[in-house]
Amino acid sequence: MPQILPLLVFSDLDGTxxxxxxxxxxxxxxxxDRLRDIGAGVVLASSKTAPEIIGLRRDMGLEDWPAIVENGAGVLDAQATDVPPDTDYKRLRMALNQLPRASRASFQGFGDMSVEHVADATGLSLADARNAQTRAFSEPGLWQGTQTGRMEFMAHLAEHGISAREGGRFLTLSFGQTKADRMAEIIATYRPRVTLALGDAPNDVEMLETADHGVIVANPHRAPLPPLPAEAMGRITRTTLPGPEGWNRxxxxxINQLNI
Incomplete structure (x- = not known):
């Protein structure tokens, strides 16, 4: 009889x-290291692309687990090293360019930027910025218009079946799949005893609320998430330490509370 997975962790990357x-x-x-020792799994769940995740997952020793890429718009299978086809991305860019000129002009996506601009906007090296532009499912970018214009922009996107989600740095467009949607699929496959999710941004909220326990990781570089209903019940907690330090603690x- 296969051993039951004791814990499956879903984690955002940037700022978490x-x-x-x-x-x-x-x-x-x-x-x-402790998660590996107890036989737990770690699923990276990020706005990053498959080429970006492949290298990070390898460096972290997490190749045995799938990863959620491009904010839930796609999944990278365990051990996969091939980049998914970019059919959805091409379709998304085509729809984006059909929007009214005023709305379209206020959004600058990665596909509109030079690799140098992406590197400057993200703080990535040029090589990593190229990987960030190698997209298959979604388009992150910067909104440069008014709040009213942004609402009109999102309404136009909805007419094409495209949703927009705010992450730690960018507004990301996709055809609607979320981190929580992919998380549910992975849970159904691996059937862990307990799930834990960690994140810092609005696009992590559904993932935090889906897990048995969620952790909002402090990120002093952005406004903190508003109080979530599950916090009052203790099912979601917050760190005081930021980023990987907070994640680690x-x-x-x-793990100590679970007494594994």
Missing amino acids: LISHETYRWDAARPAL AVLEF
Whole structure:
């Protein structure tokens, strides 16, 4: 009889498991090692693309687990090293360019930027910025118009079946799948005893609320998430330490509470 997975962790990357400032995750290594020791799984769930995730997942030793890419618009299978086809991305860009000129002009997506601009906007190296532009499912970008214009922009997008979600840095467009949707699919496959989710941004809220326990990781570089209903019940907690330091402490404390 196969062994029951004791814990499955779903984690955002930027500002959560990865430092917002340095893009390093070293401070979370003790918790990642402990998760491996107890036979737990870690599913990276990020707005990052498959090429970006492939390298990070390998470096973290998490190749045995699937990853949620492009804010839930796609899934990278365990052990996969191939980049998914970009059919959805091409279709999304085509619809985006059909929007009224005023709305379209106020949104600058990664597909509109040079690799140097993407590197400047994200703080990534040029090589990593190229990977960030190698998209298959979604389009992140910067909204440069008014709040009223943004509402009109999102209404026009909805007519094409496109949704817009706010992440830690960018407004990301996709055909509607979320991190929580993919999370539910992965849970149904692996059937863990307990699930834990960690994130810092509005696009992580559904994931935090779907898990048995959620952790809002402090990110001093953005406005904190508003109080969530599950916090009052203790099902969602917050860290005081930011990024990978907060992630590390929260995961180790949760493992101790489970007494695995």
